[in-house]
Amino acid sequence: MRAEQPQAVHLADYRVPAFLIDHVDLRIELFEDCALVHSRLNIRRNPADESQARDLVLNGEELGLESLMLDGRPVENHRVDEGFLTVPSVPEHFHLDVTTRIHPRDNTRLEGLYQSSGMFCTQCEAEGFRRITYFPDRPDVMACYRTRIEADREAYPVLLANGNPVDWGELEDGRHQVTWEDPYPKPSYLFAMVAGDLVEKRDEFVTGSGRTIDLRMYVEARNEAKCEHALASLKKAMAWDEEVYGREYDLDIFMVVAVDDFNMGAMENKGLNIFNSSCVLASPETATDAAYDRIESIVAHEYFHNWSGNRVTCRDWFQLSLKEGFTVFRDNQFSADMGSPTVQRIDHVNMLRTAQFAEDAGPMAHPVRPDSYIEIANFYTLTVYEKGAEVVRMIHTLLGPDMFREGSDLYFARHDGQAVTTDDFVRAMEDASSRDLTQFRRWYEQAGTPELRVTDAFDAESGTYTLTIRQSCPATPGQSHKEPFHIPVRMGLIASDGEALPLDAEQNTETVLELTDTEHSFQFSGLAERPVPSLLRGFSAPVKLDYSWTRDQLMFLMSRDPDGFNRWDAGQKLAVDVILSIQQGRDTEVDPRLVEAYRTLLTTPGLDRAMVARMLALPSTAWLIELTDEADVAAIDGARHQVEQTVARALRDELLQVRADHHPGGDYAFEPGQVAARSLSNSALALLTRIGDDQGRDQALAQFDQATNMTDRLAALKALVDSPFSQEREDALARFHADWQHDPQVVEQWFAAQSGSPWIGNVNRVTELLAHPAFDWKNPNKVRMVIGVFAGRNLTHFHSPDGSGHRFLGEQIRRLDAFNPQISAQLAQPLTRWRQYAPHLRDSMAGVLRELRDLPDLSRDLYEVVTKSLG
Ligand code: PHE
Ligand code: ZN
Numbered sequence: 001m002r003a004e005q006p007q008a009v010h011l012a013d014y015r016v017p018a019f020l021i022d023h024v025d026l027r028i029e030l031f032e033d034c035a036l037v038h039s040r041l042n043i044r045r046n047p048a049d050e051s052q053a054r055d056l057v058l059n060g061e062e063l064g065l066e067s068l069m070l071d072g073r074p075v076e077n078h079r080v081d082e083g084f085l086t087v088p089s090v091p092e093h094f095h096l097d098v099t100t101r102i103h104p105r106d107n108t109r110l111e112g113l114y115q116s117s118g119m120f121c122t123q124c125e126a127e128g129f130r131r132i133t134y135f136p137d138r139p140d141v142m143a144c145y146r147t148r149i150e151a152d153r154e155a156y157p158v159l160l161a162n163g164n165p166v167d168w169g170e171l172e173d174g175r176h177q178v179t180w181e182d183p184y185p186k187p188s189y190l191f192a193m194v195a196g197d198l199v200e201k202r203d204e205f206v207t208g209s210g211r212t213i214d215l216r217m218y219v220e221a222r223n224e225a226k227c228e229h230a231l232a233s234l235k236k237a238m239a240w241d242e243e244v245y246g247r248e249y250d251l252d253i254f255m256v257v258a259v260d261d262f263n264m265g266a267m268e269n270k271g272l273n274i275f276n277s278s279c280v281l282a283s284p285e286t287a288t289d290a291a292y293d294r295i296e297s298i299v300a301h302e303y304f305h306n307w308s309g310n311r312v313t314c315r316d317w318f319q320l321s322l323k324e325g326f327t328v329f330r331d332n333q334f335s336a337d338m339g340s341p342t343v344q345r346i347d348h349v350n351m352l353r354t355a356q357f358a359e360d361a362g363p364m365a366h367p368v369r370p371d372s373y374i375e376i377a378n379f380y381t382l383t384v385y386e387k388g389a390e391v392v393r394m395i396h397t398l399l400g401p402d403m404f405r406e407g408s409d410l411y412f413a414r415h416d417g418q419a420v421t422t423d424d425f426v427r428a429m430e431d432a433s434s435r436d437l438t439q440f441r442r443w444y445e446q447a448g449t450p451e452l453r454v455t456d457a458f459d460a461e462s463g464t465y466t467l468t469i470r471q472s473c474p475a476t477p478g479q480s481h482k483e484p485f486h487i488p489v490r491m492g493l494i495a496s497d498g499e500a501l502p503l504d505a506e507q508n509t510e511t512v513l514e515l516t517d518t519e520h521s522f523q524f525s526g527l528a529e530r531p532v533p534s535l536l537r538g539f540s541a542p543v544k545l546d547y548s549w550t551r552d553q554l555m556f557l558m559s560r561d562p563d564g565f566n567r568w569d570a571g572q573k574l575a576v577d578v579i580l581s582i583q584q585g586r587d588t589e590v591d592p593r594l595v596e597a598y599r600t601l602l603t604t605p606g607l608d609r610a611m612v613a614r615m616l617a618l619p620s621t622a623w624l625i626e627l628t629d630e631a632d633v634a635a636i637d638g639a640r641h642q643v644e645q646t647v648a649r650a651l652r653d654e655l656l657q658v659r660a661d662h663h664p665g666g667d668y669a670f671e672p673g674q675v676a677a678r679s680l681s682n683s684a685l686a687l688l689t690r691i692g693d694d695q696g697r698d699q700a701l702a703q704f705d706q707a708t709n710m711t712d713r714l715a716a717l718k719a720l721v722d723s724p725f726s727q728e729r730e731d732a733l734a735r736f737h738a739d740w741q742h743d744p745q746v747v748e749q750w751f752a753a754q755s756g757s758p759w760i761g762n763v764n765r766v767t768e769l770l771a772h773p774a775f776d777w778k779n780p781n782k783v784r785m786v787i788g789v790f791a792g793r794n795l796t797h798f799h800s801p802d803g804s805g806h807r808f809l810g811e812q813i814r815r816l817d818a819f820n821p822q823i824s825a826q827l828a829q830p831l832t833r834w835r836q837y838a839p840h841l842r843d844s845m846a847g848v849l850r851e852l853r854d855l856p857d858l859s860r861d862l863y864e865v866v867t868k869s870l871g
């Protein structure tokens with residue numbers, strides 16, 4: 001147990017800042033073993049602060065205070081406590097000069113200023129700036145920054161910070177300086193600087209108003225050939241934000257930097273976005289289609305933050321979803337416009353329903369706008385990001401695209417340069433549309449996934465069809481009772497001949513039902529027969545929906561529903577029913593209708609291949625666990641495996657035909673048609689190798705040798721890894737490593753192919769990977785690819801009945817917590833859902849959590865996760 005218990009911060013305790021800072025002048029001297037940070041702050045009392053506090057209190061962590069002057073005179077009566085610097089009785093206006101000494105080389109938490117493969121970089125969100133200098137490190141203190149960086153010219157020729165370069169030159173001892181000025185006031189979490197020996201890739205973008213923006217990407221020389229896709233994505237995002245939201249870029253330069261050691265995906269620092277290398281670098285030979293797709297959306301996401309996050313920021317960290325939910329919604333819209341909207345939606349909902357629903361049903365469940373936290377780094381969650389985006393999407397559905405755009409225009413106009421709340425966002429949407437969103441606000445306040453229970457009745461005599469929908473929401477920590485939500489349900493009715501039926505006098509065949517009460521009935525008249533309902537089209541609300549479709553109805557919807565998302569979802573529901581029936585002993589054989597439905601998909605000409613690939617993928621083990629109480633993972637896995645084997649054996653000829661029809665030859669392009677073709681062909685290959693088919697094996701080996709892009713090469717490798725061909729598998733793994741050991745992003749994939757494999761990724765294999773020379777404890781990507789992928793995606797071995805997977809994870813978390821608490825707390829996530837599992841698994845997971853809780857020097861981050869999970 002920790003010596004002192006970390007305290008929670010509450011939204012209800014929010015007070016305006018006592019002091020405001022108008023200007024920050026930084027001079028940062030970089031040396032090999034330390035950095036000196038000289039800061040001058042122009043400070044004034046906040047007229048809005050009623051407490052009229054006399055003492056100035058600044059945040060600071062792990063800082064050596066070298067000097068402190070107030071209006072040019074040394075301060076003597078200050079106090080330095082754990083986390084704070086207090087200067088008693090300060091005047092109304094003054095300037096404070098602070099010099100701190102920090103040690104970037106020893107900064108293993110990767111928060112604040114640190115070193116990553118020889119370069120210096122920063123990560124300040126959420127509370128990293130206080131590890132650089134003393135400051136009121138909260139997002140509602142916004143200031144203009146001027147930053148001068150000094151370093152050895154040869155080792156660090158490139159010196160970057162936010163804004164525009166305004167001065168540069170040589171210094172003594174082979175050193176040089178560059179000074180940057182950012183004219184836009186910003187919170188400290190958006191501060192950034194970089195120093196390194198980096199190559200610069202340039203491009204440009206001309207805005208709608210005719211300004212030319214310099215785009216610059218900075219990478220290590222070995223990555224020079226991996227910048228093109230990110231720059232192309234950036235330009236698309238810039239054009240899209242002008243077109244769809246009317247938002248133009250505001251500085252003259254936009255910079256993107258790639259760093260290898262990074263706790264998260266990327267960071268939207270003003271004018272200087274910093275990316276995890278794996279979320280920005282790509283070339284056809286080294287990155288898969290999935291990586292291209294991810295990079296396009298993350299580059300866009302960070303760029304979009306320039307308005308939704310930077311120009312308008314968060315008042316406090318409880319409002320995190322203000323910027324993240326809205327920006328994820330924006331990047332989802334962008335990705336939909338760049339490729340297939342339906343496929344994009346399917347992939348997104350699939351992730352939301354498995355991972356975010358699990359979070360919402362577990363001990364860490366919290367509202368989109370949480371009420372309290374111990375460590376804010378633990379609240380960069382799927383709920384804040386993904387459910388937050390769904391909440392914005394529902395507003396978009398309720399208002400329609402035009403009103404929504406008016407609402408967003410009003411929001412940006414009204415709050416430009418301010419730090420605001422989710423409520424301000426909703427109010428702008430209300431004011432622009434005259435819609436009352438009072439009840440809708442509960443989506444921000446109440447945690448948990450609502451459940452809709454749907455029943456229906458058909459009166460043949462009058463031709464009236466009645467849908468009755470009851471909503472409820474399970475209790476979550478601290479919230480035992482929930483008020484009804486305002487839920488948009490997009491739907492349609494389908495006749496037995498597949499015709500979409502008119503729902504109203506205007507002959508619309510689709511409508512949005514708005515649920516506001518606990519129970520609602522909706523009537524549709526003039527129908528000749530009982531229709532099949534198609535509900536929650538496009539997943540119009542983040543809810544669980546229960547309606548007793550028959551298997552025949554699901555098959556019908558799989559091919560006839562005009563909504564592509566619902567066609568996919570009907571297939572998922574059918575497969576879930578088939579798998580769980582086998583697992584629970586209700587069926588012994590795989591329902592042949594499932595096989596026939598898949599056969600139809602594979603043989604119907606003209607279907608979108610990306611859709612077919614999604615529809616052929618059986619529901620994941622994670623989703624099946626989510627749908628099961630007391631989940632027995634081995635039993636679920638066994639049933640899923642039986643269904644997969646049966647389907648793949650029965651469809652062998654069709655799968656081979658898919659392979660024959662598809663030739664990914666020619667030059668690689670990240671383009672929807674090619675991506676779809678590769679994804680279907682590689683899904684077919686995986687199924688063929690999994691049933692041990694010799695032709696499948698030969699094709700995998702040939703593809704592994706001949707592939708000209710990483711999508712096909714890695715697909716072939718994974719097909720061999722997850723197959724009974726043990727000799728071929730080990731040969732391919734060895735060759736792949738030999739060929740790509742110089743490239744960290746590819747080595748990450750090599751690790752994940754093993755740690756994520758239900759065939760080979762057992763504790764012994766994963767333990768071996770930790771001992772591999774390419775594994776690096778200090779690199780979060782390697783840690784995630786081995787330990788995170790094992791615990792998060794390889795449920796077969798992580799939940800090994802003997803508890804070895806759980807114990808393995810516990811040991812690694814313990815080790816990591818000593819030097820990178822954000823990563824250790826992230827990795828503990830899979831243990832938090834222990835109550836969802838069968839008794840033997842539950843006990844072993846809780847046991848590991850208890851051991852962690854009892855450690856003497858647990859970090860705040862991990863403390864919060866383990867105590868809340870057990871509590
Ligand atoms: N704000 C970043 C994003 O969503 C995520 C992030 C959070 C990165 C905290 C680093 C630290 O784009
Ligand atoms: Zn973000």
